Amino acid sequence: xxxxPSPRLALLLLLFHAIAATAVYAAAxxxxxKLAIFALILLSLFYxxxxxxxxxxxxxxxxxxLERDGISVIARDGTKFSGPATGRxxxxxxFAVLHIRQQESGRTVSRVIFPDAPxxxxxxxxxxxxxxxx
Numbered sequence: 001x002x003x004x005p006s007p008r009l010a011l012l013l014l015l016f017h018a019i020a021a022t023a024v025y026a027a028a029x030x031x032x033x034k035l036a037i038f039a040l041i042l043l044s045l046f047y048x049x050x051x052x053x054x055x056x057x058x059x060x061x062x063x064x065x066l067e068r069d070g071i072s073v074i075a076r077d078g079t080k081f082s083g084p085a086t087g088r089x090x091x092x093x094x095f096a097v098l099h100i101r102q103q104e105s106g107r108t109v110s111r112v113i114f115p116d117a118p119x120x121x122x123x124x125x126x127x128x129x130x131x132x133x134x
Contacts, residue, residue, distance in 0.1 A: 001063065001064060001065060001118045001119075001122040001125075001126060002062065002063055002118065002122075003055070003061050003062055003063065003064060003113065003117050003118055004055075004116075004117055004118070004119075005053050005054055005055060005117070006052075006053055006113075006114045006116050006117040007053075007116060008114045008115075008116050009052060009053050009112065009114050009117070010049060010053040013045060013048050013049060013052075013053065014045070017041055017042075017044065017045040020041050021038060021041050024037045024038060024041070052111065052112070055076055056076075057076065058075060058076055058077035058079075059075050059076070059077070059079075060075060060076045061073050061074075061075060061076075061111055062074055062075060062076050064098070064113070064118075064126070066126070066129050066130070066133060067082065069082070069084070070082050070083050070084040070085065070100070070103070071083065071084070071085055071098065071100050073100065073109075081100075081102050081103070081104060081109075082100075082102075082103055083100045083101045083102045083103045083104075084100070084101055084103075085098065085099060085100055085130065086099040086100070086101055086108060087099075088110070089130060091127045091130045091131055092127075093115075093127070094114070094115070095112055095113065095114050095115070096112070096113045096123075096126065096127055096130065097110060097111075097112050097113075098110060098111055098112075098113060098130075113126070
């Protein structure tokens with residue numbers, strides 16, 4: 001299934017980063033420390049918006065599908081990897097958290113997928129197959 005930009009994920013990223021920035025603003029710490037932390041929060045926001053929402057990075061996931069031996073992913077730059085889902089994979093009607101252990105490197109990667117990214121029907125199929133396959 002193809003993954004498209006998710007407005008819901010963008011909104012949640014903005015909300016959570018704003019909450020973090022508000023907490024830093026309210027904290028009793030020197031102004032230079034606050035500015036440094038604000039810069040880190042802003043960098044984090046831009047990174048995750050570019051990677052997971054706008055799908056601009058070469059490693060951004062463009063396609064995800066389930067196979068008999070695990071989950072396969074194609075990135076924006078055309079690289080493909082596959083591997084089994086770990087026990088930390090979580091599926092709900094509102095979002096899915098995919099944790100995949102790559103067969104090539106043994107590294108675990110994870111992404112959050114909201115229903116608006118693949119489309120409602122494709123998300124429903126993915127969530128049902130994940131619940132019963134793993």
